[in-house]
Amino acid sequence: MKFSSDVYAVDTYDLVVCGGGASGICAAVTASRLGLSVALIERSGTLGGTMTGGGVCHLLGGRRWDNEKHKMIREVGGLFDEITDELIRRGKAIDPDNINVDYNPHGWYPRMGAGVPCDIEALKLYLDELILKENINLFFFTTVIGTDVADKKIVRIFASDQRGIRAFEAKSFIDATGDAQIAYLSSAPTLKGRDGDHLMTPATLIAHIDNVDIDEYVRYQNEHQSPKLVEIINDLKEKGIWKFPFEILLSIALNDKDVCMLNTERLIKVDGTDPGSLSASMVEGRKENAELLELLRKYFPGFRNARLRWTAERVGIRESRRIDGRAYVTLEDAENGREYDDAVIRTTYNFDLPDPLRPSFDPMLGSVNHPDTRRRHTSIYAPYGVMLPKNIDNIIVSGRCISVCREVLGPMRVTGPVMMAGQAAGIACAIAKEENTDLSLLDGRKVTLKLRAMGLKI
Numbered sequence: 529m530k531f532s533s534d535v536y537a538v539d540t541y542d543l544v545v546c547g548g549g550a551s552g553i554c555a556a557v558t559a560s561r562l563g564l565s566v567a568l569i570e571r572s573g574t575l576g577g578t579m580t581g582g583g584v585c586h587l588l589g590g591r592r593w594d595n596e597k598h599k600m601i602r603e604v605g606g607l608f609d610e611i612t613d614e615l616i617r618r619g620k621a622i623d624p625d626n627i628n629v630d631y632n633p634h635g636w637y638p639r640m641g642a643g644v645p646c647d648i649e650a651l652k653l654y655l656d657e658l659i660l661k662e663n664i665n666l667f668f669f670t671t672v673i674g675t676d677v678a679d680k681k682i683v684r685i686f687a688s689d690q691r692g693i694r695a696f697e698a699k700s701f702i703d704a705t706g707d708a709q710i711a712y713l714s715s716a717p718t719l720k721g722r723d724g725d726h727l728m729t730p731a732t733l734i735a736h737i738d739n740v741d742i743d744e745y746v747r748y749q750n751e752h753q754s755p756k757l758v759e760i761i762n763d764l765k766e767k768g769i770w771k772f773p774f775e776i777l778l779s780i781a782l783n784d785k786d787v788c789m790l791n792t793e794r795l796i797k798v799d800g801t802d803p804g805s806l807s808a809s810m811v812e813g814r815k816e817n818a819e820l821l822e823l824l825r826k827y828f829p830g831f832r833n834a835r836l837r838w839t840a841e842r843v844g845i846r847e848s849r850r851i852d853g854r855a856y857v858t859l860e861d862a863e864n865g866r867e868y869d870d871a872v873i874r875t876t877y878n879f880d881l882p883d884p885l886r887p888s889f890d891p892m893l894g895s896v897n898h899p900d901t902r903r904r905h906t907s908i909y910a911p912y913g914v915m916l917p918k919n920i921d922n923i924i925v926s927g928r929c930i931s932v933c934r935e936v937l938g939p940m941r942v943t944g945p946v947m948m949a950g951q952a953a954g955i956a957c958a959i960a961k962e963e964n965t966d967l968s969l970l971d972g973r974k975v976t977l978k979l980r981a982m983g984l985k986i
């Protein structure tokens with residue numbers, strides 16, 4: 529796609545990062561610290577992507593509850609720890625080390641208890657500070673709409689803003705759009721959803737509610753040993769009151785005592801790459817959250833006086849495009865804990881990608897009533913090649929659109945591993961510049977070594 533006659537400005541950098549979510553931020557900061565001139569392009573006016581605009585200010589994957597040692601283990605290191613530690617220091621996030629996992633309002637059971645719930649405004653503010661401190665050139669309200677590819681390289685990308693179309697040229701590009709949007713615009717092959725019908729895991733419009741009596745809610749969970757309150761939902765279903773296609777309640781207490789992140793509704797058949805589908809999901813998502821809150825207030829312990837504070841600015845998409853990359857992690861690789869000399873992402877988070885049509889059933893984990901406990905693993909790794917689209921030599925993809933099978937996306941898509949992937953992408957671009965080579969030709973083992981040298985747990 530070319531817009532040469534309409535372009536009002538052309539900027540040149542060592543690196544252009546497209547997308548200012550968890551992954552893009554970590555990529556930009558890492559590359560800048562390694563000496564690259566960096567532009568960060570974000571279509572909204574907020575950094576953080578799903579963490580902020582999507583309302584998911586509960587950062588999983590960076591810590592894991594170790595049942596034997598009975599303590600939280602840090603599993604990612606690097607910028608995940610830097611960001612969460614700073615928010616904790618400011619009193620704007622909960623330190624999982626200091627919670628009682630047996631009586632935990634921030635998720636109640638250990639996997640969720642290992643998350644770091646943050647104050648969403650404090651997170652936005654800190655991410656702005658972080659990017660500016662690193663001298664990264666930040667372009668808000670700028671949407672990448674096309675790329676110019678020649679000889680298997682992106683020469684420039686085109687972005688739309690209030691003034692028209694601006695071009696960005698660089699040696700390397702990072703696609704951290706979550707949707708592999710830049711790879712797709714450059715005609716690199718991508719995959720979407722499950723084989724055959726291409727349906728994707730359900731989406732959620734996150735809602736934040738306040739005035740929740742957390743103690744009453746958690747007391748009920750504890751007394752009934754029921755993290756998701758399914759028995760109440762089953763009862764309401766039998767009575768014809770609960771008509772939603774999902775059967776769980778997931779409400780996580782945030783930093784302020786009576787405030788919860790409601791991650792409950794599940795919108796099926798949403799395609800995060802289709803504007804029509806996205807528009808419909810926002811309308812449906814707001815409607816369902818309002819209906820849900822009515823039921824919560826009437827029938828669920830702790831929610832009698834709950835009020836809606838805010839619904840997210842964008843529907844939360846767990847799965848959309850993945851690149852068909854130069855390497856691919858299969859389910860067998862993950863289940864066998866396959867290791868790689870050039871591993872650049874590691875996750876210890878659970879398999880977690882609900883069925884596209886049955887939102888409370890996870891093909892890898894079973895249902896809440898009948899969990900499948902066979903799948904136990906400690907670490908899942910991905911090699912450098914999962915971040916490299918085929919056909920284009922100077923782009924690297926990070927975040928939730930890497931080249932892994934759907935099942936493996938579950939543990940790879942949460943904040944911890946997505947941040948590690950961003951750091952790996954930033955490092956790769958710095959090495960590519962230093963060696964004057966292409967990202968596609970680079971020895972991924974050098975990225976692994978540098979990640980370790982920077983304190984990442986890989």
Ligand SMILES: Cc1cc2nc3c(=O)[nH]c(=O)nc-3n(C[C@H](O)[C@H](O)[C@H](O)COP(=O)(O)OP(=O)(O)OC[C@H]3O[C@@H](n4cnc5c(N)ncnc54)[C@H](O)[C@@H]3O)c2cc1C
Pocket residue numbers: 546547548549550551552569570571572576577578579582584586587588589643670671672673704705706707709731732733734791843844845846926927928929941942943944946
């Ligand atoms: C409903 C839901 C609940 C979740 N719950 C949790 C949880 O509890 N804990 C957890 O750790 N993880 C959770 N996750 C997963 C996690 O939040 C995300 O997978 C992760 O944050 C994705 O980060 P990312 O940087 O890859 O992508 P994103 O956060 O999607 O960021 C991509 C950014 O790119 C920008 N962008 C896209 N296209 C363009 C373009 N063309 N031009 C310019 N900018 C563009 C977007 O505006 C966005 O800011 C959840 C996800 C969802 C959807």
